[in-house]
Amino acid sequence: MTAVEMEKRNGEIETRPDDGDMPVDLARRPPGGLAGRLLRFSVPVIMLFILVVFWQIYVTVNEVPHYILPSPGRVAQAFVEDWPILLGALWVTLKITFTALAIALVGGVALAILMAQSKWIELALYPYAVILQVTPIVAIAPLILIYAPTTQSAILICAWIVAFFPILSNTTQGLRSTDHNLLNLYELYGASRWQTLYYLQLPSALPYFLAGLKIAGGLALIAAVVAEFAAGTAGAGSGLAFRLLESQYRLNIPRLFAALVLLSLTGVVIFACTSMVSHLLLRKWHESAIRREN
Amino acid sequence: MNNAAIATAPGPQGSPHAPLVSLRGVSKTFSNGTVALKDMSLDIGEREFVSLLGPSGCGKSTALRIIAGLGDTTSGTIAWPGAGGDPFGKHQREIGFVFQEPTLMPWATVFGNVWLPLRLKGVSKAAARGDVMEALAMVGLEKFADSYPRELSGGMKMRVSIARALITRPKLLLMDEPFAALDEITRFKLNNDLLHLWETFGWTVIFVTHSVFESVYLSSRIVVMAARPGRVFDELSIDAPYPREEEFRTSATYNDYCRKTSDALHAAMEGSGHQ
Numbered sequence: 001m002t003a004v005e006m007e008k009r010n011g012e013i014e015t016r017p018d019d020g021d022m023p024v025d026l027a028r029r030p031p032g033g034l035a036g037r038l039l040r041f042s043v044p045v046i047m048l049f050i051l052v053v054f055w056q057i058y059v060t061v062n063e064v065p066h067y068i069l070p071s072p073g074r075v076a077q078a079f080v081e082d083w084p085i086l087l088g089a090l091w092v093t094l095k096i097t098f099t100a101l102a103i104a105l106v107g108g109v110a111l112a113i114l115m116a117q118s119k120w121i122e123l124a125l126y127p128y129a130v131i132l133q134v135t136p137i138v139a140i141a142p143l144i145l146i147y148a149p150t151t152q153s154a155i156l157i158c159a160w161i162v163a164f165f166p167i168l169s170n171t172t173q174g175l176r177s178t179d180h181n182l183l184n185l186y187e188l189y190g191a192s193r194w195q196t197l198y199y200l201q202l203p204s205a206l207p208y209f210l211a212g213l214k215i216a217g218g219l220a221l222i223a224a225v226v227a228e229f230a231a232g233t234a235g236a237g238s239g240l241a242f243r244l245l246e247s248q249y250r251l252n253i254p255r256l257f258a259a260l261v262l263l264s265l266t267g268v269v270i271f272a273c274t275s276m277v278s279h280l281l282l283r284k285w286h287e288s289a290i291r292r293e294n
Numbered sequence: 295m296n297n298a299a300i301a302t303a304p305g306p307q308g309s310p311h312a313p314l315v316s317l318r319g320v321s322k323t324f325s326n327g328t329v330a331l332k333d334m335s336l337d338i339g340e341r342e343f344v345s346l347l348g349p350s351g352c353g354k355s356t357a358l359r360i361i362a363g364l365g366d367t368t369s370g371t372i373a374w375p376g377a378g379g380d381p382f383g384k385h386q387r388e389i390g391f392v393f394q395e396p397t398l399m400p401w402a403t404v405f406g407n408v409w410l411p412l413r414l415k416g417v418s419k420a421a422a423r424g425d426v427m428e429a430l431a432m433v434g435l436e437k438f439a440d441s442y443p444r445e446l447s448g449g450m451k452m453r454v455s456i457a458r459a460l461i462t463r464p465k466l467l468l469m470d471e472p473f474a475a476l477d478e479i480t481r482f483k484l485n486n487d488l489l490h491l492w493e494t495f496g497w498t499v500i501f502v503t504h505s506v507f508e509s510v511y512l513s514s515r516i517v518v519m520a521a522r523p524g525r526v527f528d529e530l531s532i533d534a535p536y537p538r539e540e541e542f543r544t545s546a547t548y549n550d551y552c553r554k555t556s557d558a559l560h561a562a563m564e565g566s567g568h569q
Contacts, residue, residue, distance in 0.1 A: 181397040184364050188391050189462075191414045199413070203401045285401045285442050 070254040075261070078254035085243065086255075090262055093224055093239035096152070097270070100159030101220040107160075108167030108216075109209065116175040116201065117193070126172075133165035137223055141230035151231050152238065158227035163220035170212030174205025207286050210278040217274040221267050240266075312375045313337035314466060314498050315361060320370030322356055329523035330356040334370070336517060336526060338466075338500060343492060345501045345509035345516045347555065349563055353524020354502045358468050361500065362391050390459030392469040396451035398443040398458075404430070405439040408458045429457040432491060449480035456488070467492075467499045473508070485511055486539070493536055506559060510551045511543060518555070520562035527562040530555055 052072050058064070059071040066074050079086070111129075115122035141158050148154035178201050186196045228241035240259050247256035282289035315338050322331040331353040338344055346354040359365055361372065398407045408429055412422045430436045433453035443451055452472060459467060473481040489512060492499055503509050509516050513532050520527040534547050542548050 179397065181393045181395060182399065184359075185391065185393070185397060185410075186414070187364060188362055188389065189411045189414045195414055199410070200399070203399065206401070285444060287444070290444075 067251045067253050070257060074254045075257040078252075078258040079261075082255050082258060086240070086259060086262055089238070089240045089243045089259070090266065092152075093221070093228075093241070093263075094266065096156050096159055096224045096239065097220045097266075100156055100163050100224065101217060103160050104163035104167055104216055104220065105213065108164050108212070109171050112168050112171035112175055112205075113197065115172055116197075122172075129165060129168055132161055133169075137162050137226055138230055141227050144227075145231055155224060155227040155231060155238070158230070159220050159223040162223035163216040166212040166215040166219065167209065168212075170208045170215075171205055174208025175201050177208070178204040207282060207288065210274075210281060214271065214274045214278060217270045218267060221263075221270060225263065314340045314342075314374070316373050316375065317357070317361070318371050318373070320357070320360060320372065321368045322353070322360060322365070323368045331360070331367075332523035332525045334524075334526055338498060340465075340498055341496050343489075343499045343501065343512055343514045345503055345513040346519055347503055347506065347509045347516050347559060348519030348524075348527075349504065349521050349559075351524065352519040352521040352562075354519050355470050356524065357519075358470050358500060358502050361466075362389055362468050388462075388465040390462060390464035390467045392452075392455050392459045392467070392472045394471045394474055396443070396448075396455040398451060398454055400443050402442075403439065404435060404441050404443070404446070404454050407443065407454055408461055410458060411462045425461055429461045430454075432460060433457045433487065447480075448476055449484060452476065452484060453487075460491070465497060467497050469499065469501045471502050471504065474504070481508070482540075482543075488512070489536070489538060506552055506555045510548060510555055511538065516555055516558075518558045518562050520565050527565060528558045530558060 056072050059069060070078070111125065115126060137158050140161070141154070144157050145151065145154045148157055182200055182204075183196070186200055191199070224239065225241040228239050229245065231238070231242075232245065240263050243259045244256055244263075247253065247259060279289050317334055317336045320331060320334045321329070323329050334353070334357060336357075346357060348354050356365075360367055399410070402410075405426055408426045409417075409419065409422050412425065413419075427436055427439065430439055433456050435450060435453050435457065438446065438450065438454075443454065446454065455472070473484050476484065485508065488499075499512075501509070501512060510532055514536075516530045516532060517526055518528040518530065519525065530551075532551050534542060534545075534551070
């Protein structure tokens with residue numbers, strides 16, 4: 001290779017054909033750099049501030065009683081005063097959510113791998129996984145509550161059923177979407193089944209699996225809450241949803257709001273965590289994690 | 295027309311050695327009933343550069359895959375006279391395959407992609423480093439070992455794919471329309487580089503293409519195939535001496551061969567039209 005040729009080839013990188021300019025998209029993208037990051041952070045915060053101020057003004061001006069709509073101040077107060085109760089409830093809900101998610105993750109991936117290995121296993125199991133998924137969890141929950149040894153384990157089973165399916169179905173789809181030419185290549189080089197799985201099929205399925213994980217993370221929390229609702233008073237002393245119900249019965253609306261905010265925050269944190277895991281694993285190679293530059 | 299007779303007759307320019315691989319009466323019918331290949335017989339000698347040329351649907355890619363051991367034949371035999379005994383186990387090692395698409399793993403670096411064939415044989419990264427860098431140097435990409443495929447242009451990706459095929463030091467390089475998706479400038483350049491490597495290392499190449507000009511430029515022998523059912527229609531030997539450089543592309547000899555090959559291809563297409 002001459003230096004000139006090398007130079008040319010280096011040039012090829014810069015002059016790669018761009019994939020169609022989209023001026024609309026370009027305009028919608030927030031500006032990059034430090035200013036951009038600051039803007040992306042400050043805009044939602046200012047928005048939140050404005051909303052809270054309006055809420056406070058509305059409650060004060062209309063003299064809304066606190067058992068109908070508490071002021072933001074009262075909600076904050078409930079947050080502080082009821083913190084030990086809320087924290088205990090949050091801990092229970094988090095434990096169930098993450099245990100369910102962990103079991104769903106291991107089980108979903110393991111079953112997807114099994115089904116990718118054998119058509120028979122897939123035929124035998126997949127329809128039942130679908131049936132389990134399409135039946136609303138609130139409808140199954142009463143039965144599970146009867147059969148499970150404790151209320152907590154029933155709630156865990158419900159959360160697991162809901163979180164399990166997106167991981168199973170996405171990972172299965174990902175394993176099936178492996179490039180056929182690459183599969184041929186592996187066959188050509190005499191790769192074992194294990195090598196093909198480990199070096200080729202699992203990395204191919206990774207973006208699909210991570211998309212499933214993002215959905216499952218949110219769903220596990222939702223299902224844990226739904227199951228607690230289904231358990232009703234049987235779930236005495238349990239998670240955030242129980243505290244929500246309890247506050248409603250006692251018309252302790254400030255605490256209800258505080259529990260609700262905590263629940264939303266938990267959901268947001270779970271989503272942020274799964275998104276971050278996804279970004280860290282895909283940032284080097286997958287189109288979804290790379291900034292488009294035209 | 296007795297195609298089989300034409301195909302089995304050893305070409306005058308054929309290698310003096312025993313053929314590296316020989317197909318006898320190979321047929322392939324897909325599960326949907328399509329006859330992809332019918333009664334194909336072909337000898338490939340050592341150090342030959344053979345192009346399989348034909349319209350789409352003539353079974354040239356199928357033939358290549360069968361030679362590679364991907365998929366079974368419906369009837370007929372493939373023999374590796376030089377190997378002795380079990381053809382596959384041994385020959386898997388000695389075949390390099392380049393697909394029409396670069397077929398790289400997007401999650402692995404250029405290094406990781408080229409390392410793959412050795413990795414599957416249990417060679418560690420450290421032990422493979424020398425070979426990988428050598429293969430990358432052959433295609434002029436040693437500076438891009440740590441890049442990811444998405445950072446490379448189409449031509450560079452194809453070079454990585456070729457480097458990966460070369461890393462096992464194959465005796466036989468199978469190429470399935472490897473440059474069809476590239477622009478002409480890049481294609482010409484890769485044609486020249488490929489010829490260079492072929493002359494230097496003395497492998498055998500079977501090259502599938504639908505381009506008359508590309509096949510004449512590269513090959514020592516062109517096998518013209520016809521479609522419906524896929525079969526060998528004609529054979530031409532291109533006797534122009536190697537090394538062939540850019541001047542060859544504009545020479546009268548090149549033009550003559552192109553015309554002859556083009557005529558054969560047209561005859562093949564008309565022939566299948568009447569059947």
